[in-house]
Amino acid sequence: MPSAAERTRTLVQSTCSGVLILPGVDGARPEQLMPDARTVGTDGEVFLLFPADAPPVRAATHAQDDELPAVLELTDVAPVAVPNRIRGRAWLSGWLTCAPGIATPGQMMLRLEVGEVHVDDLWGEGSVDPDDFASSVPDPLAPYETELLQHLAAAHGDQVQGLSTLLGQRSADGPPAIHRVVPLALDRFGLRVRCRDQAGRLFDARFDFPEPVGDVHGLRRAMHTLFEAAQG
Template identity: 65%
Template sequence: MPSAAERTRTLVQSTCSAVLLIPGLESAGSDQLTPLSRSVGPDGDLFLEFPAASPAVRAATHAQDDDLSAVLEITDVAPVAVPHRIRGRARVSGWLTCVPGMAGPGRTLLRLETGEAYVDDLWGVEGVDAEDFRDALPDPLVDHEAELLQHLHAAHGEQLDTLCGLLGERAARVCAAQRPAVVPVALDRLGLRVRFCEPEGGSCFDARFEFPEPVRDVVELSYAMHRLFEAAAH
C-alpha cells in the first residue's frame, strides 16, 4: 500500500479542495481561506497563493515575527457519483509566514512550514512527521486520476462488471444474485479500488485490485488495466 506520507503528499498536490485554518479567523468564509494554488518546496514546506487582501494574508502580515500556527485541511471527494463519496481528508499543520515578491499582481505567497501531518482515508488513519512528508513523492497518476476514473465509469462499465469474477466464490455469488453497481472509486500506481453497491440503497463494499507491478505513467497503466480486465474475463 502507499505510505501515509505518500498519500498525504498526493492529496496536497492534487486538485482536491483545501482550506487554511488559522486561529482567530473562524468566522471567515471557506472561500476566503481557499488557496488559489498550492505546491510543496524541496524542504517539505507548503507554498500557498492567496489574493493580497485575503484574511489569511492579513493575519500572516500582522503576525510578523510571531509564530502564527495554521492548518491546511484537504478534503478528497471521489470524482464519480458513488455512495459515501468522501474518500478521505488530510491535514498539514505548521507555522505561517509571508513570502514577499514571489506572487503575481494582486496576490501574495504564504509559506506553511510543515510541523506534522495526518491522513484519514480509505486505507486508515495515520500520522506523518515532517521529514517523511518532505521525502515522499506524490503518486505519478495524481494529475490524471479524476479523468481516468470518469472515463472508466463512463466507457468501461461492462468490463468493470466482470471484476466480480475476481472476488472469490462467496463474493461472486453475491454479485450474481444482487447485480451490484460497480463504480471505480480510486486509482494509484499500485492498483484500482472499486466500490460494489447493491441496488435500491443496499449495502456497499470495496475491493482492491493490485497491479502485478507499480505503474509509472498512463501508458503503463493502460497495459496494467488491460491485463486486469483480461484476467477478469477468464
C-alpha cells in the same frame, strides 16, 4: 501500498479542496480561506497562493515575526458518483508566514512550515513524520486520476462491472451477489472499486497491478491485463 507520506503528498499536490484554518479570520467566508494554488518546497514546506487582500494574508502580515499557528485541511472527494464520496482527509499543521516576492502583483504567497501531519483515508488513519512528507513524491497518476476514473465509469462500465468475477463467491447459492461496481480510486499500485450487493450493502475491493505503473501507458497495459483476467 502507497505510504501515508506519499498519500498525503499526493493530496497536497492534487486538485482536492483545501481550507486554511487559523486564528484571526473570524467571519471570513470559506472560499476566502481556500488557496488558489498549492505546492511543496524542497524542505517540505507548503506554499499557498492567495489574493493579496485575503484574510489569511492579512492575518499573516499582522503576525509579522510572531509564529502564527495554522492548519491546512484537505478533503478528497471521489470524482465519480458513488455512495459516501469522501475518500479521505488530511491535516497539515504548522506555522504560517508571508513569502513576499514570489507571487505576481495582487497576490501573496504564504509559507506553511509543517510541524505535524495526519491522514485519514481509504487505507487507514495515521500520523506522518514531517521529514517523510518532505522526502516523498506524489503518485504519478494523480494528475490524471479524475479523468481516468470518469472514463472508466462512462466508457468501460461493463468491464468494470465484470471485475466482480474476481471477487470470489459471496453467496452460498450461486455466483457473487454483486449488483453494481464503480471505480473509486486509482494509483500506481492498483485500482479500488466500490461495490453494492443485492442486499444494498456496500464494500470496497482492491485490485493490485502485477507491478507498479509509472505513467498512463503502463496503466493501459495493467488495466488490459486486469480486464482479461476477469473475462477468463
